[in-house]
Amino acid sequence: SFGLTQPPSVSVSPGQTATITCSGDKLGHKYASWYQQKPGQSPVLVIYEDNKRPSGIPERFSGSNSGNTPTLTISGTQAMDEADYYCQAWDRNTVVFGGGTKLTVL
């Protein structure tokens, strides 16, 4: 199996762009998904298959996977985006989550 590494924390000013990366030494090109979790709530899917956005997720959320490094980008970050974000991938019948990134909107 493999591990996924995320920065523990990212800070951004309101209206600016937040970028959260997800890396793994054996990641290769595996499709990544991203989840948002606010305190006391269950995770919410915000990006799947690297760059697809579920219905109901604002357009300011986008995903990419370049050089086998999945990235979540939040453009025009709002205070309501403050949350923990987790990347997730699948490999050979195993699901792996990154350690999570706490996004702070200052």
Add this chain to the structure above:
Amino acid sequence: EVQLVESGGGLVQPGGSLRLSCAASGFSVSDNYMTWVRQTPGKGLEWVSLIYSAGSAYYADSVKGRFTISRDNSENTLNLQINSLRAEDTAVYHCARGGILAVMGGYYFDFWGQGTLVTVSS
């Protein structure tokens, strides 16, 4: 409307057992791959188990041999039998529904339940 409601958590002594259930509505658990994910308070998400629509099941190394995932299609529930509980199994256990698999390897989870708390303590 898709909903997932977990139940069955509680306080149990080390070595004890519990059976967690996840009642689904708005879809059939047998039609989707499903998963259990746990989260220790204040910590990150940890994958526990996965079951495909065909019925094959897989487990994280930390729970292999102690946990068993299953489905009750008549009740439309996903279950997790957890045995030989350890203190490190203390967590909130979430069930989640797998999304539409459009590309090989593109597994993801589009709906999550609120979770049920399992506390292992003497």
